[in-house]
Amino acid sequence: MTDTSPREFTLNCPVPRESHNTVQMAHGGGGRLMRNLIEEMFLPAFAAGQTGEKILPHDSAVLPLETARLAFTTDTFVVSPLFFPGGDIGKLAVYGTVNDLAMAGAKPLWLSAGFILEEGLPMDTLRRIVASMQAAASEVGATVVTGDTKVVDRGKGDGVFINTSGVGVVPDGVEISPARVAPGDRILVSGDLGRHGIAIMSVREGIEFQGALPSDCGSLSDLVQSLFSAGARDIHCLRDLTRGGLASALNEIAKDRGVGIELDEPSIPVAGPVAGACELLGLDPLYVANEGRLVAFVAPGSANRVLDAMRQHPSAPEAAMIGTVIDRHSGTVELRGALGGGRILDLLSGEQMPRIC
Amino acid sequence: MTDTSPREFTLNCPVPRESHNTVQMAHGGGGRLMRNLIEEMFLPAFAAGQTGEKILPHDSAVLPLETARLAFTTDTFVVSPLFFPGGDIGKLAVYGTVNDLAMAGAKPLWLSAGFILEEGLPMDTLRRIVASMQAAASEVGATVVTGDTKVVDRGKGDGVFINTSGVGVVPDGVEISPARVAPGDRILVSGDLGRHGIAIMSVREGIEFQGALPSDCGSLSDLVQSLFSAGARDIHCLRDLTRGGLASALNEIAKDRGVGIELDEPSIPVAGPVAGACELLGLDPLYVANEGRLVAFVAPGSANRVLDAMRQHPSAPEAAMIGTVIDRHSGTVELRGALGGGRILDLLSGEQMPRIC
Numbered sequence: 001m002t003d004t005s006p007r008e009f010t011l012n013c014p015v016p017r018e019s020h021n022t023v024q025m026a027h028g029g030g031g032r033l034m035r036n037l038i039e040e041m042f043l044p045a046f047a048a049g050q051t052g053e054k055i056l057p058h059d060s061a062v063l064p065l066e067t068a069r070l071a072f073t074t075d076t077f078v079v080s081p082l083f084f085p086g087g088d089i090g091k092l093a094v095y096g097t098v099n100d101l102a103m104a105g106a107k108p109l110w111l112s113a114g115f116i117l118e119e120g121l122p123m124d125t126l127r128r129i130v131a132s133m134q135a136a137a138s139e140v141g142a143t144v145v146t147g148d149t150k151v152v153d154r155g156k157g158d159g160v161f162i163n164t165s166g167v168g169v170v171p172d173g174v175e176i177s178p179a180r181v182a183p184g185d186r187i188l189v190s191g192d193l194g195r196h197g198i199a200i201m202s203v204r205e206g207i208e209f210q211g212a213l214p215s216d217c218g219s220l221s222d223l224v225q226s227l228f229s230a231g232a233r234d235i236h237c238l239r240d241l242t243r244g245g246l247a248s249a250l251n252e253i254a255k256d257r258g259v260g261i262e263l264d265e266p267s268i269p270v271a272g273p274v275a276g277a278c279e280l281l282g283l284d285p286l287y288v289a290n291e292g293r294l295v296a297f298v299a300p301g302s303a304n305r306v307l308d309a310m311r312q313h314p315s316a317p318e319a320a321m322i323g324t325v326i327d328r329h330s331g332t333v334e335l336r337g338a339l340g341g342g343r344i345l346d347l348l349s350g351e352q353m354p355r356i357c
Numbered sequence: 358m359t360d361t362s363p364r365e366f367t368l369n370c371p372v373p374r375e376s377h378n379t380v381q382m383a384h385g386g387g388g389r390l391m392r393n394l395i396e397e398m399f400l401p402a403f404a405a406g407q408t409g410e411k412i413l414p415h416d417s418a419v420l421p422l423e424t425a426r427l428a429f430t431t432d433t434f435v436v437s438p439l440f441f442p443g444g445d446i447g448k449l450a451v452y453g454t455v456n457d458l459a460m461a462g463a464k465p466l467w468l469s470a471g472f473i474l475e476e477g478l479p480m481d482t483l484r485r486i487v488a489s490m491q492a493a494a495s496e497v498g499a500t501v502v503t504g505d506t507k508v509v510d511r512g513k514g515d516g517v518f519i520n521t522s523g524v525g526v527v528p529d530g531v532e533i534s535p536a537r538v539a540p541g542d543r544i545l546v547s548g549d550l551g552r553h554g555i556a557i558m559s560v561r562e563g564i565e566f567q568g569a570l571p572s573d574c575g576s577l578s579d580l581v582q583s584l585f586s587a588g589a590r591d592i593h594c595l596r597d598l599t600r601g602g603l604a605s606a607l608n609e610i611a612k613d614r615g616v617g618i619e620l621d622e623p624s625i626p627v628a629g630p631v632a633g634a635c636e637l638l639g640l641d642p643l644y645v646a647n648e649g650r651l652v653a654f655v656a657p658g659s660a661n662r663v664l665d666a667m668r669q670h671p672s673a674p675e676a677a678m679i680g681t682v683i684d685r686h687s688g689t690v691e692l693r694g695a696l697g698g699g700r701i702l703d704l705l706s707g708e709q710m711p712r713i714c
Contacts, residue, residue: 021479021480021481022476022477022478022479022480023474023475023476023477023478023479023480023483023508024476024508025476025508025510026508027474027506027508028474028506028507028508028509029508034506037506038504038506041480041483041484041487042470042487042504042506045487045488045490045491046470046487046490046491046494046500046501046502046504060503061467061502061503063466063467063502063524065422065424065425065526066424066425067422067423067424067425068422068423068424068425070427070524072467072469072502072503072524073469073503074469074470074471074503074504074505074520074522075471075505076471076472076473076505076507076520077507078473078507078509109420110418110420110429112429112430112431112522113399113403113431114431114432114433114471114520114522115433116433116435116473116518117380117384117385118380119379119380119381119382120379120380121379121380122378122379122380123378123379123380123398124378126380126398127398130398130399130402130403131402133402133403134402134403137403143403144403145403145418145420145429146417146418146429146430146431147395147399147403147431148431148432148433148520149384149385149391149394149395149399150385150433150434150435150518150712150714151380151381151382151383151384151385151386151711152385152435152515152518152712153382153711153712155512156514156515157513157514157515158509158513158514161473161507161509161518163431163433163471163505163520163522165431165469165471165520165522167420167427167429167524169422354508354510355507355509355510357507
């Protein structure tokens with residue numbers, strides 16, 4: 001084992017702060033470095049053009065027209081490998097953006113598709129990806145209405161990168177926003193965690209895990225619409241659990257809203273093979289990426305009704321109530337074990353596994 | 358000089374048709390190969406989800422809501438180098454998408470920004486680019502409301518790629534579409550051609566041309582809005598002249614609409630230094646990329662009025678009337694010289710210069 005004890009010379013040998021001067025993989029990982037980049041560079045720059053209330057980072061921007069509220073979002077996909085158990089970059093690109101719209105309560109209407117192709121990419125690969133995008137768009141009732149194609153030289157890209165942006169309409173009476181999260185809210189999760197990250201890992205590292213482990217890559221749009229009948233006004237916030245997993249999503253909201261979050265460890269669903277793979281690889285499933293799971297913040301009086309509605313939907317039979325928003329320990333997420341012991345789930349610097357979406 | 362005469366062995370040595378099996382640089386070049394890719398792969402796939410009239414490829418999709426018409430477009434920028442005389446990738450990314458909205462007659466409202474950063478990119482480079490994007494967005498009255506950041510490993514990207522998507526509103530009474538191009542329409546161009554491509558080339562190849570040659574990279578949004586007062590209904594179609602230049606844009610429209618186009622060569626404005634650089638490099642300025650020029654198809658009775666309006670706008674003092682749509686020679690663009698001789702401007706396979714936007 002490496003000796004990790006402090007050494008005398010540490011104080012005399014300052015670590016270069018390169019992470020602040022150049023982009024690191026962790027800046028794309030959904031953790032602390034990415035949050036810093038957004039808060040210190042993007043928001044101050046782009047917020048200069050914005051009027052009205054402070055914009056909290058969220059999955060979609062909600063935009064008022066005179067007679068309708070639109071949601072607008074963008075997402076770029078650089079997943080490696082392009083094909084993985086349960087999905088591919090095309091499917092991921094459509095569901096990813098549709099899910100971001102759904103997190104604002106919006107029904108997806110229109111999608112754009114922007115391709116960056118690497119010279120030499122087999123046409124058949126592109127054809128499969130495009131077919132997969134169209135199948136996914138069809139399934140969720142959205143239409144790809146505009147697109148763009150760029151080609152970069154060999155070695156300046158990696159097969160194919162896809163940006164999808166999306167426009168949707170927010171139904172009347174729906175008001176989903178991190179700003180509405182409040183102490184007392186119950187926290188629900190729509191299914192078991194960590195499948196997508198482990199599915200990617202299994203192909204990338206050539207590891208075969210016991211049992212089938214397809215990605216959870218899928219649409220959350222229909223699930224969200226079905227929840228509204230169970231109490232639209234009482235669903236305060238939705239967040240899909242992508243890079244950085246459950247722990248990162250909850251940390252963001254806790255820090256943005258200045259609340260605490262208490263999770264009940266035994267009630268958090270993780271499938272056996274995912275738990276096994278995580279143990280083998282030294283990963284924490286609460287930080288592993290998902291691509292078809294959401295977390296919902298619901299007023300306490302409606303939480304059971306919304307949980308029942310989730311479980312009745314074909315995509316969320318394993319939905320669970322996993323925690324509560326509290327008015328103490330502002331900005332922290334605490335995991336309480338079966339015996340009452342607790343540990344803080346902090347925001348990681350980056351992702352445990354880069355390029356999973 | 359190389360001997361280019363046919364040789365005996367040519368027939369016995371078939372050229373591999375690799376161009377059909379893998380992506381070539383030319384598939385991103387705005388020419389015939391890109392058109393094939395769009396027509397043979399993207400449109401058939403994505404059109405399956407579309408209802409109503411056949412969608413002609415255009416810069417923005419126009420989308421009806423109950424009470425407003427929205428324009429929606431996407432564009433990805435992979436320009437190399439990131440900084441060039443007269444602009445940078447950030448400015449280009451904002452103006453490019455804003456200009457695509459303007460080509461549907463739409464006023465830009467909201468923009469998204471999706472970054473693909475290569476590990477190791479200096480933060481200062483990114484900061485300059487972001488500041489440039491914000492300045493450009495501010496200038497055109499648009500707001501960056503949503504974004505996304507991905508990081509790829511060193512050698513799997515090239516500094517920074519940016520996707521911008523945009524949403525705008527199309528004013529009442531404006532109906533800009535390639536479907537409205539008709540024989541008799543006069544063709545106007547908003548300024549001299551070829552600056553952007555030559556500006557990029559000069560940095561990339563380290564060539565110093567005589568005289569200053571900044572890119573024309575700029576917004577067309579305000580120009581378009583100012584034209585509407587000169588006859589909105591009579592402006593049939595607008596197209597910004599990016600990859601593939603004037604010749605490619607006109608070829609697309611001639612082929613889509615089954616009309617002919619006749620251009621008057623002496624009236625097409627090309628600045629002296631651009632003409633000189635093109636001669637030196639063996640390029641045709643009519644195929645060289647622009648990033649702040651448009652072509653307008655206008656009903657004959659309004660053409661002079663619209664031309665005057667262009668020339669009064671600060672961005673288009675050199676606007677010119679350069680040709681006419683005819684009902685013969687369907688699908689072809691012909692350049693008529695000062696002495697009456699003509700030559701066909703065909704669609705190239707790709708771009709003369711890759712990665713100019």
